[in-house]
Amino acid sequence: MNEKVLEIWPEINLIENSSLREKVLKAWIYAIENSVLTIKDLQTIPFSLLLKDCHITFMNHKRTAVQLSVDIAKRMKENFGDEIQIDMDILIAGAILIDIGKLFEYDKVDGKLTVSKAGKLLRHPFSGVAIADRFNLPPEVLHCIAYHSKEGDLGTRSVEAIIIHHADFVSFEPFKA
Ligand SMILES: [Fe+2]
Numbered sequence: 001m002n003e004k005v006l007e008i009w010p011e012i013n014l015i016e017n018s019s020l021r022e023k024v025l026k027a028w029i030y031a032i033e034n035s036v037l038t039i040k041d042l043q044t045i046p047f048s049l050l051l052k053d054c055h056i057t058f059m060n061h062k063r064t065a066v067q068l069s070v071d072i073a074k075r076m077k078e079n080f081g082d083e084i085q086i087d088m089d090i091l092i093a094g095a096i097l098i099d100i101g102k103l104f105e106y107d108k109v110d111g112k113l114t115v116s117k118a119g120k121l122l123r124h125p126f127s128g129v130a131i132a133d134r135f136n137l138p139p140e141v142l143h144c145i146a147y148h149s150k151e152g153d154l155g156t157r158s159v160e161a162i163i164i165h166h167a168d169f170v171s172f173e174p175f176k177a
Pocket residue numbers: 098099124148149
């Protein structure tokens with residue numbers, strides 16, 4: 001399973017700290033093993049059930065958000081120098097994990113994807129934190145997951161969470177009807 005997950009998520013290898021990298025990989029393996037979605041599904045289903053005629057896949061959307069997060073952070077470091085501190089490992093781990101809870105938001109009824117009961121009761125920022133916490137991911141990463149979406153508007157985001165939030169939204173908003 002390790003290789004299969006790394007195939008769809010090559011960005012996991014961008015995490016320099018080996019312990020953090022391992023935790024992110026294990027969390028994704030756990031989520032896939034406990035989801036109705038298969039690795040194939042992740043590569044083919046649209047990234048949101050809410051959008052009509054959306055041909056951007058779940059993995060394309062998620063990988064784009066991670067890659068944009070890295071690009072934005074690099075540019076900010078380059079231009080702002082010591083005025084800004086961005087932890088790249090936290091940023092990459094957080095960006096890779098923000099939607100992991102979505103794997104529990106789906107159900108398959110007669111072969112068709114629907115929103116699961118768990119998905120109706122707990123949006124993915126909450127279930128995502130629960131999954132990541134099982135693998136002892138640090139609070140800085142849990143924060144990125146919890147605050148990446150509109151729920152995070154109520155609090156104060158870390159710089160990593162701000163970057164991820166915007167990278168995620170620019171990969172999503174243009175496709176909204
Ligand atoms: Fe999300």
